[in-house]
Amino acid sequence: MSVVPEKSGRSSHLRERWNRLQDRTVRIAVTGLSQSGKTNFIISTVNQLLHPTRLPRFVRPETGEKIEILGTRLFQLPDQIPPFPYLELLESLQHASPAWPLPTDRLRGVRVGIRYRTLGGLLSKGSDRILYVDLLDYPGEWLLDLPITGLTFQAWSETVLEQCRHEPRQSLAQEWLLAARGMNVMAPFSVEQDHAVQRIQRLYTQFLQRCKAEPYHLSYLQPGFFLMPGRHEGTLPLNFFPVPAQDEATKGSVYAELERRFEAFKKQVVGAFYRDHFAAFDRQIVLVDVITALNSGPETFRDMQKALEVVLESFRYGRNGLLSRFFSRNRIDKLVFAATKADHVPTPQHANLRALLDTMVENARATIGFKSALRPEIQVLSSLRCTETIEVEHEGHRLSCLKGVPEGCHEQRILYPGEVPATPPSSDEWGRDRFDFKVFLPPVGLGSSREPLPHIGLDLILRSLIGDKFQ
Ligand SMILES: Nc1nc2c(ncn2[C@@H]2O[C@H](COP(=O)(O)OP(=O)(O)OP(=O)(O)O)[C@@H](O)[C@H]2O)c(=O)[nH]1
Ligand SMILES: [Mg+2]
Numbered sequence: 001m002s003v004v005p006e007k008s009g010r011s012s013h014l015r016e017r018w019n020r021l022q023d024r025t026v027r028i029a030v031t032g033l034s035q036s037g038k039t040n041f042i043i044s045t046v047n048q049l050l051h052p053t054r055l056p057r058f059v060r061p062e063t064g065e066k067i068e069i070l071g072t073r074l075f076q077l078p079d080q081i082p083p084f085p086y087l088e089l090l091e092s093l094q095h096a097s098p099a100w101p102l103p104t105d106r107l108r109g110v111r112v113g114i115r116y117r118t119l120g121g122l123l124s125k126g127s128d129r130i131l132y133v134d135l136l137d138y139p140g141e142w143l144l145d146l147p148i149t150g151l152t153f154q155a156w157s158e159t160v161l162e163q164c165r166h167e168p169r170q171s172l173a174q175e176w177l178l179a180a181r182g183m184n185v186m187a188p189f190s191v192e193q194d195h196a197v198q199r200i201q202r203l204y205t206q207f208l209q210r211c212k213a214e215p216y217h218l219s220y221l222q223p224g225f226f227l228m229p230g231r232h233e234g235t236l237p238l239n240f241f242p243v244p245a246q247d248e249a250t251k252g253s254v255y256a257e258l259e260r261r262f263e264a265f266k267k268q269v270v271g272a273f274y275r276d277h278f279a280a281f282d283r284q285i286v287l288v289d290v291i292t293a294l295n296s297g298p299e300t301f302r303d304m305q306k307a308l309e310v311v312l313e314s315f316r317y318g319r320n321g322l323l324s325r326f327f328s329r330n331r332i333d334k335l336v337f338a339a340t341k342a343d344h345v346p347t348p349q350h351a352n353l354r355a356l357l358d359t360m361v362e363n364a365r366a367t368i369g370f371k372s373a374l375r376p377e378i379q380v381l382s383s384l385r386c387t388e389t390i391e392v393e394h395e396g397h398r399l400s401c402l403k404g405v406p407e408g409c410h411e412q413r414i415l416y417p418g419e420v421p422a423t424p425p426s427s428d429e430w431g432r433d434r435f436d437f438k439v440f441l442p443p444v445g446l447g448s449s450r451e452p453l454p455h456i457g458l459d460l461i462l463r464s465l466i467g468d469k470f471q
Helices: 010-021 038-049 086-094 139-151 153-163 174-181 191-212 254-276 290-296 297-313 347-368 457-468
Strands: 025-032 066-075 107-119 131-136 285-286 336-340 377-380 388-394 399-405 413-415
Touching: 010 139, 025 038, 025 139, 025 297, 025 457, 038 086, 038 107, 038 131, 038 285, 038 457, 131 457, 139 297, 139 399, 153 290, 191 254, 285 297, 290 297, 290 347, 297 347, 336 347, 336 457, 347 377, 377 457, 399 457
Parallel strands: 025 131, 025 285, 285 336, 336 377
Antiparallel strands: 066 107, 107 131, 388 399, 399 413
């Protein structure tokens, strides 16, 4: 199978606008913090769409007429967004020794065209229609930077320094804090000073990386663009770090230069993302790896809760919201949150997983006073199902267990993974190593199957994201 490039230039631009007017393109943005499952979601979604006979039944929303899908095809996006390498990634998953995708730190996209017609009713006599489904993969870390745009350099610095007074950040922050305190930020800015700034910025970024990595898995880390710089890597607007407030920042000082770069970061990095990309998204799915957060303990879990509050800010439209700085019109009309890697727990626990994410999102909504007509929908998802649920008799009880190949093993095992709580655990409930959900490897032999990739919940998510777009 090949990917058909969409023609660029004026005619394609006009066709693009016409398609949009006709509601024939739906641009779905896929995000989530790193390793939440974005790339796998896009691989599997494209794969399901390219197996049209196995897609869920769609109906025309106004009339209930059935939709017949005549064929689907892969395209490149018509704009300048780098292509999502679907075929390459699928090949790796389907290899005799399957490999998960490598981490990605920038925006990428792919388009699937769905040719269809309505069955019965007047329109069946008309011509076929095409719905273009654009899927864009971008790091959720970028959404964490929206609140920064409402802060001064001093206010933002104080927020970060306050966070660093608590564990585990306090211990992890020692190196950059020591270096930052050793710098005279009131000194005149010079090439030598710039060298020192770069060094401290690197130490600060390493601190964020350590917070994000094993075993902490913290989520609320700013600026998210330091962790996922994408095309801004190494540029000046990313070259600053938080500094304690100064009585008077003299013109030409290091402090004044850091402040200037911070302001440039707000406009040229965060602003550019919201203006150039976010403003064009029609629908958004946010992937949340609740299971890894449970495994990592109470601090990580609470941190993820805080990150969810910040992520929701990007969907709070209105004249006074932070978003109104970048665009005026509300475009995203559907917002889905999905708990990923649901195959790490047996099927009977999916209801709890869903309820847990629902409560987390509801708590985030309540905390930030999110009262939008855009009500988040909650789903449970495994883009690539790596396990099977089986019932096992144990000491007179029936236990739902998982069969699959856990990471570090070479053969299938049957494991009882423990239970997912339906609500966030209270302080007493956390206990030592309370949760220990295992990671499973992709199934072998996917390449020889004519079936689409095995999944959990993708059909429901697809119905929700594109079902009403068949006209
Ligand atoms: N068992 C299982 N593991 C999954 C699934 N989806 C993702 N994973 C695991 O999660 C890891 C990250 O998945 P990706 O799709 O690369 O996640 P991402 O959000 O694109 O990650 P970054 O690009 O690093 O931000 C994979 O390497 C797998 O280990 C799934 O459906 N089932
Ligand atoms: Mg990725």
